[in-house]
Amino acid sequence: MTRTPQQNAQRHGGAIVDIRSLPQPYLLFLGDVTDPSYAKTAFGLRDWAPERCVAEYRCDGGTVTVGLPTMTVAGARAAGAKAVVIGVANVGGTIPDSWIAPLLDALEAGLDIVSGMHVKLGEIPPLAAASARLGRRLIDVRVPPRSIPIGTGRKRSGKRLLTVGTDCALGKKYTALALTRAFERRGLDVHFRATGQTGILIAGGGIPMDAVISDFEAGAAEMLSPDAAPDHWDVIEGQGSLLHPGYAAVSLGLLHGSQPDVIVGCHAPGRIEMAGTAGYPVPRIEDLLELTLRLGARTNPAIRCAGISLNTAHLADAEAERVIEQEAARLGMPVADPIRGGPAFERLVDACLA
Amino acid sequence: MTRTPQQNAQRHGGAIVDIRSLPQPYLLFLGDVTDPSYAKTAFGLRDWAPERCVAEYRCDGGTVTVGLPTMTVAGARAAGAKAVVIGVANVGGTIPDSWIAPLLDALEAGLDIVSGMHVKLGEIPPLAAASARLGRRLIDVRVPPRSIPIGTGRKRSGKRLLTVGTDCALGKKYTALALTRAFERRGLDVHFRATGQTGILIAGGGIPMDAVISDFEAGAAEMLSPDAAPDHWDVIEGQGSLLHPGYAAVSLGLLHGSQPDVIVGCHAPGRIEMAGTAGYPVPRIEDLLELTLRLGARTNPAIRCAGISLNTAHLADAEAERVIEQEAARLGMPVADPIRGGPAFERLVDACLA
Numbered sequence: 001m002t003r004t005p006q007q008n009a010q011r012h013g014g015a016i017v018d019i020r021s022l023p024q025p026y027l028l029f030l031g032d033v034t035d036p037s038y039a040k041t042a043f044g045l046r047d048w049a050p051e052r053c054v055a056e057y058r059c060d061g062g063t064v065t066v067g068l069p070t071m072t073v074a075g076a077r078a079a080g081a082k083a084v085v086i087g088v089a090n091v092g093g094t095i096p097d098s099w100i101a102p103l104l105d106a107l108e109a110g111l112d113i114v115s116g117m118h119v120k121l122g123e124i125p126p127l128a129a130a131s132a133r134l135g136r137r138l139i140d141v142r143v144p145p146r147s148i149p150i151g152t153g154r155k156r157s158g159k160r161l162l163t164v165g166t167d168c169a170l171g172k173k174y175t176a177l178a179l180t181r182a183f184e185r186r187g188l189d190v191h192f193r194a195t196g197q198t199g200i201l202i203a204g205g206g207i208p209m210d211a212v213i214s215d216f217e218a219g220a221a222e223m224l225s226p227d228a229a230p231d232h233w234d235v236i237e238g239q240g241s242l243l244h245p246g247y248a249a250v251s252l253g254l255l256h257g258s259q260p261d262v263i264v265g266c267h268a269p270g271r272i273e274m275a276g277t278a279g280y281p282v283p284r285i286e287d288l289l290e291l292t293l294r295l296g297a298r299t300n301p302a303i304r305c306a307g308i309s310l311n312t313a314h315l316a317d318a319e320a321e322r323v324i325e326q327e328a329a330r331l332g333m334p335v336a337d338p339i340r341g342g343p344a345f346e347r348l349v350d351a352c353l354a
Numbered sequence: 355m356t357r358t359p360q361q362n363a364q365r366h367g368g369a370i371v372d373i374r375s376l377p378q379p380y381l382l383f384l385g386d387v388t389d390p391s392y393a394k395t396a397f398g399l400r401d402w403a404p405e406r407c408v409a410e411y412r413c414d415g416g417t418v419t420v421g422l423p424t425m426t427v428a429g430a431r432a433a434g435a436k437a438v439v440i441g442v443a444n445v446g447g448t449i450p451d452s453w454i455a456p457l458l459d460a461l462e463a464g465l466d467i468v469s470g471m472h473v474k475l476g477e478i479p480p481l482a483a484a485s486a487r488l489g490r491r492l493i494d495v496r497v498p499p500r501s502i503p504i505g506t507g508r509k510r511s512g513k514r515l516l517t518v519g520t521d522c523a524l525g526k527k528y529t530a531l532a533l534t535r536a537f538e539r540r541g542l543d544v545h546f547r548a549t550g551q552t553g554i555l556i557a558g559g560g561i562p563m564d565a566v567i568s569d570f571e572a573g574a575a576e577m578l579s580p581d582a583a584p585d586h587w588d589v590i591e592g593q594g595s596l597l598h599p600g601y602a603a604v605s606l607g608l609l610h611g612s613q614p615d616v617i618v619g620c621h622a623p624g625r626i627e628m629a630g631t632a633g634y635p636v637p638r639i640e641d642l643l644e645l646t647l648r649l650g651a652r653t654n655p656a657i658r659c660a661g662i663s664l665n666t667a668h669l670a671d672a673e674a675e676r677v678i679e680q681e682a683a684r685l686g687m688p689v690a691d692p693i694r695g696g697p698a699f700e701r702l703v704d705a706c707l708a
Contacts (some may be wrong), residue, residue, distance in 0.1 A: 092504055093569075118569070153599025154632035214571045215472070215564035217603035242606075245507025245653050247461030249571035256599050278508040279608075280652075291648075298634075299599050 023082035023112045025052045028066060031088040031099050032059040037169055041116060042087025044067045044198040048177055054081040059102055068275040070119060073109035083112040093118025104130050112137040142197050142208040149189020151218030151257050153299050158228030161352060162260035163238040164289045168275045170268040172238035175200050175309040178338030180235045182349045190233040194226050199237045209239050210250050221257020243276055243283045248302055252295060259300040260350050265289045271322055286331060306351040307334030357574050377436035377466045377482030379406045382420060385453050386413040386443040391523055395470060396420045396441025398552040402531055408435040411530035427463035447472025457693055458484050466491040470551020496551045496562040498574060500672045503595040505572030505611050512582030515706060516614035517592040522629045522640045526592035527553050529663040536703045544587040547578050554593045563593050564604050575611020596645055597637045598628055606649060613654040616706050619643045622665040623677055640685060660705040661688030
């Protein structure tokens with residue numbers, strides 16, 4: 001018997017994840033990756049939900065650290081961890097065979113497993129068997145909600161901000177989280193709306209937009225930020241890039257369905273090639289913004305760009321400051337690195353709320 | 355146990371449908387619809403695969419006909435029909451309760467059921483039970499293939515044409531089929547690449563692009579038109595519209611992954627509002643083309659527009675001719691109604707191959 005993916009999600013999946021029901025705190029699993037850019041989930045949890053992170057561990061050959069203490073599964077269990085979170089992702093969202101043994105060890109040690117991969121934990125026979133035998137939970141957060149409607153483009157009440165980017169994995173989530181906290185500090189009524197597995201784990205809710213059937217992509221985005229009070233802000237985590245040859249469908253459905261009033265462009269100066277592509281250069285931020293405003297105007301003619309978030313994590317302080325000032329002058333709009341904060345970031349926040 | 359939709363498709367679905375394995379000829383089921391625009395599949399099969407269509411039937415209250423003889427399920431079985439094809443679609447792709455009884459009658463009469471809806475036949479308990487009891491087949495063609503990769507944007511060999519439209523359901527499939535036949539008449543090596551359920555039933559293969567998980571949308575389109583001989587043409591059926599607030603994600607993923615050398619714009623003069631939207635006007639064809647060329651250039655910088663296919667089915671002959679000539683003069687490119695054919699259509703074919 002065949003099932004449509006959508007139907008399957010509607011039957012088995014679903015519901016926006018409520019992080020309060022998840023076993024925590026976490027041990028962060030870093031697999032065997034050697035490139036920190038694949039450990040987005042682990043870094044995100046460390047940075048935005050450190051109170052829920054006990055330690056980290058990895059396979060033989062893995063070299064990435066998020067700076068937490070390294071523990072064995074038994075040591076982490078003894079230190080209070082209730083679940084291991086798969087803290088790394090790879091292209092396609094699969095779980096390689098080399099991760100199975102350490103994940104089985106975690107189950108044996110009394111930990112549940114939480115995953116945001118495309119592949120589902122229960123589909124992996126040894127994990128399914130061990131969890132059943134041991135009474136442990138396998139929790140997948142990358143499952144869309146049950147009933148997603150087709151998008152209609154109906155204008156909704158409330159205010160929305162969407163972060164957009166020139167590539168994957170360069171700061172759209174961090175920027176949205178930092179802006180959410182800044183809005184909160186200013187006393188505004190604001191929600192962070194998560195669209196990826198890490199954001200969902202941090203926020204305790206959201207929709208994994210890249211796991212939604214394409215026909216329902218914009219409808220899912222409409223569902224994610226429903227009608228709200230006129231002065232309520234939804235700050236929506238962007239996904240992919242409109243100019244990425246693999247992921248633009250996700251980005252456009254999210255843009256149309258989010259109908260943002262404000263966009264903030266995210267860019268990583270110095271990055272040359274788009275992630276996972278056959279030699280596609282990272283576009284210029286101004287080209288991405290112009291295209292986003294044009295496409296976004298289809299569902300919100302009042303869309304505007306408040307400014308730019310630069311990921312300067314790889315730059316020394318003085319160089320970062322120089323690049324930020326240079327880009328602000330060149331583009332004539334607020335530019336900041338939200339992680340560095342400071343007056344530049346406050347000017348970006350001002351522009352979002354202007 | 356939850357399953358990711360993608361995983362589910364990978365386990366249960368899949369493989370590009372081979373129409374030679376389907377039970378045929380068909381009885382076309384028209385449900386209870388009263389608007390012919392919802393009977394795309396039935397009209398498509400009648401027009402492009404009439405040798406596989408025995409008759410039509412409908413529920414009480416249904417008023418649409420495709421012009422075939424109306425038969426009971428028993429009469430159609432006696433006349434040689436092997437399966438009933440659900441020939442109507444609705445927003446969201448569901449099967450309403452009112453269709454269950456007539457579909458059960460079809461199973462009782464000895465017919466299998468073929469469906470291209472989002473909802474799967476086997477998910478409907480009375481149909482599942484009756485098919486099991488009677489030994490009849492429930493065949494869903496709207497299931498993506500097993501292993502879809504993430505799109506990379508790698509340039510592929512061979513030539514590709516994609517039809518694009520200012521709305522849904524206005525002639526993208528018919529235009530692609532008519533161009534395919536015209537290319538065949540000129541002795542070219544050409545494949546029609548189906549992207550929706552009706553096209554798949556007509557062609558005997560393809561990928562239901564709107565049922566693909568959004569993260570894999572461009573990758574599915576890359577898979578659909580693989581590397582080919584330098585002079586081989588793939589004529590790819592377009593989906594949705596880049597300017598539709600609900601379906602643009604499908605359209606953009608298909609555009610990026612198809613990396614077309616040539617686009618043909620499809621438009622229905624006189625249509626005011628986009629299908630299923632909250633008052634969105636149908637865009638101007640020139641705006642759609644300009645946007646398509648701009649976005650398509652990301653994966654094929656040599657993309658060009660060969661001309662326009664106008665759906666003039668609702669116009670008298672003289673008025674249709676006038677509109678076609680007027681649009682050709684206004685836009686300075688070949689304009690034709692492929693169903694009407696004639697010299698205008700041959701000029702459009704010339705431009706595709708120029």
